[in-house]
Amino acid sequence: MQTSTRTPGAATARTREFLDADAVLALADWVFRWADTRGWAGPDPYDGLTSLFGRLAVHPVLRQTLLQTVKRSPVDLRPVLGIRPLRTAAATGTAATACARVADSPLWHERAQRLGRLTAAEQMTGNYAGLWRYEFDVQTRWAYYPASVPNLVATTFCADGCLDSGTLGAEAAGSLGRALLEHLYNGAFFTYTPTSEVLVHNANLMGASLAARLAVSGLLPDGLCRSLRTVVGTAVELSLDGQRPDGSWPYGRGSRLGWVDGFHTGYVLLRLEQVASLLDLDVRESLERGTHYYLTHMFDGPVPRYFAGGRSRPDPNNDATAVRMAAWASEHGFVPADFASAVLAAVVDRYPGTGARTGGTSRRTPVLWASPRWSTAPLVDALTALHSALR
Numbered sequence: 283m284q285t286s287t288r289t290p291g292a293a294t295a296r297t298r299e300f301l302d303a304d305a306v307l308a309l310a311d312w313v314f315r316w317a318d319t320r321g322w323a324g325p326d327p328y329d330g331l332t333s334l335f336g337r338l339a340v341h342p343v344l345r346q347t348l349l350q351t352v353k354r355s356p357v358d359l360r361p362v363l364g365i366r367p368l369r370t371a372a373a374t375g376t377a378a379t380a381c382a383r384v385a386d387s388p389l390w391h392e393r394a395q396r397l398g399r400l401t402a403a404e405q406m407t408g409n410y411a412g413l414w415r416y417e418f419d420v421q422t423r424w425a426y427y428p429a430s431v432p433n434l435v436a437t438t439f440c441a442d443g444c445l446d447s448g449t450l451g452a453e454a455a456g457s458l459g460r461a462l463l464e465h466l467y468n469g470a471f472f473t474y475t476p477t478s479e480v481l482v483h484n485a486n487l488m489g490a491s492l493a494a495r496l497a498v499s500g501l502l503p504d505g506l507c508r509s510l511r512t513v514v515g516t517a518v519e520l521s522l523d524g525q526r527p528d529g530s531w532p533y534g535r536g537s538r539l540g541w542v543d544g545f546h547t548g549y550v551l552l553r554l555e556q557v558a559s560l561l562d563l564d565v566r567e568s569l570e571r572g573t574h575y576y577l578t579h580m581f582d583g584p585v586p587r588y589f590a591g592g593r594s595r596p597d598p599n600n601d602a603t604a605v606r607m608a609a610w611a612s613e614h615g616f617v618p619a620d621f622a623s624a625v626l627a628a629v630v631d632r633y634p635g636t637g638a639r640t641g642g643t644s645r646r647t648p649v650l651w652a653s654p655r656w657s658t659a660p661l662v663d664a665l666t667a668l669h670s671a672l673r
Contacts, residue, residue: 296627296630297584297620297623297624297627298623299623299627300623300626300627300630300668301619301620301623301672302672303669303672303673306623306626306665306668306669306672307384307665307666307669309630309636309665310380310384310662310665310666310669312635312636313633313635313636313658313661313662313665314377314380314381314393314658314662316634316635316658317373317377317654317658317659317662318393320367320654321369322369322370322373322374322377322397322400322654322659323367323368323369323654324367324368324652324653324654324658325358325360325365325367325368325649325650325652325653326368326370326418326653326654326655326656327353327650327653327656328349328353328416328418328420329352329360329365329368329418330348330349330350330351330352330353330363330365331345331348331349331418331419331420331421332365332366332368332418332419333348333352333360333363333364333365334363334364335348335363336348336419342421342426345419345421345426346421346422346423349420349421352365353650356648358649360649368417368418369417369654370416370417370436370654370655371400371401371404371414371415371417371436371440372414372416372435372436372439372440372655372659373654373655373658373659374397374400374401374440374443374654374659375397375398375401375414375439375440375441375442375443375444376439376442376443376655376659376660376662376663377393377397377443377654377658377659377662377663378393378394378397378398378400378401378443378444378446378447378449379439379442379443379446379447379663380659380662380663380665380666380667381393381394381397381447381662381666382394382398382443382446382447382448383446383663383666383667383669383670384666384669384670385447390666394446394447395447395448395449397443397447398443398444398446398447398448398449398450399447399449401414401440401443401444401449402444402449402450402454404440405440405444405454405457405458406432410431410432410461410465410476411457411461412454412456412457412458412459412460412461412462413432413437413458413461413462413465413466414432414433414436414437414439414440414441415429415430415431415432415433415436416429416433416436417429420433423538424480424534424536424538424539425474425475425478425480427474427475427477427478431475431476431477432461432465432466432475432476433474433475433485434466434472434473434474434475434485434488434489435474435484435485435488437458437462437466437492438488438489438491438492441458441492441495441496442492442495445495445499450501451501452501452502455496455499455501455502456501456502456503456506458496459493459496459497459502459506459510460506462489462492462493462496462510463493463509463510463513466489467489467493467513467517470516470517470520471486471489471516471517471520471521472485472486472487472488472489472490472493472517473485473486473489480534480535480536480539481520481521481524481534481535481536482533482534482539483521483524483531483532483533483534483535483546483550484531484533484546484549484550484553486517486520486521487517487518487521487549487550487553487554487557488549488553489517490513490514490517490518490521490553490557491553491554491556491557491560493510493511493513493514493517494510494511494514494556494557494560494561495556495560496510497510497511497514497560497561498560498561511561514557514561515561515563518554518557518558518563518565521550521554522565522568525568525571525572528571528575529571529572529573529574529575529576530542530547530572530575530579530590531546531547531550531572533546541589542579542589542590543588543589543590543600544576544580544586544587544588544589544590544600544603544604545597545599545600545603545604547572547575547576547580547590548576548603548604548606548607549603550572551569551572551573551576551607551610552606552607552610554568554569554572555569573611573614573616574616575590576607577611577616577617579591580604581604581625582594583624583628584621584624584625584627584628585625585628585629586600586601586603586604586625586628586629588600596629596632597650598632598633598650598651598653598656598657598660598661599656599657599660601629601632602629602657602660602661602663602664603660603664604625604629605622605625605626605629605661605664605665605667605668606660606663606664606667606668608621608622608625608626608668609622609664609667609668609670609671610667610671612671613671619672622668622671623668623672626664626665626668632651633651633657633658633661634651634652634657634658
């Protein structure tokens, strides 16, 4: 995807615009309404296995080939393959969190409540009661999990959205806490899915932060709270041990999981700080080394990189997470206050509708950038976080 060319003066002007908290919130409102009018339904990077040929792809190589072909095709194959727009609970959960952050506004409060209720309604019942799932089968290089099975990443984004919006009652929270321990904790760390034994650091720390959050929520019985607190320390320690000397975290433990990318590193840092804050754990040294690595290896100036030290590769989730992380880093004094605004200025016109809204270059947006889960919900989350940081 080509990016627009800007003069230094224009880029500086755009950065100055996004130093205004009200302007950032106005942009968040614009992006929210763009997604909301579509019912938070759209394409997803991993929706390829919902196609007419998905059931025929019974071998992992066939599944990954189909999924990646749909994801990476320069022409949208979804209409031809019978892939329909999806509304995912992970998208509405992420958006609910974003809205709750600015819920002192009646408009955003109503949005948080509405999306939180939508997300809560998708909490699983039956054998995996209390957890959440993706609405499509997923095949990665290391795992396969069907839509009928919960996963920790979806569960965390959904649970956060419900907790942030106040739409998760005590009974539902109890089901969630018990299911975390029964299905997504293996005695040493939190697993991506109930059947996985692979340590994935961002998922492990998401599980740890969610367990910690539930333990201090006041929604659970004392015994369940103590059980959740007990497992958090072990899980966090494993991921701290997995941090490399240079401060980075590989995606996971294993020879095929050693890559380092921007948005997963961002997840690790955010969740590590959250769990430490909730349970008063001392992770300062590890957090500072990780943040230094992230800021020095995941940006080319204000432009986010996808892989550590690599070239810029536009990706909606990675770019939105970079804005979110830059806002977080500025709040904690790791970067100057205008860095997050510069990052936003560098990526904002890639998202649907934003070029026209902000006065930038309006152009056709590739289909992946219209994904609620992978694009618009993370961007709204990043924008309300930046608004809060600026305010």
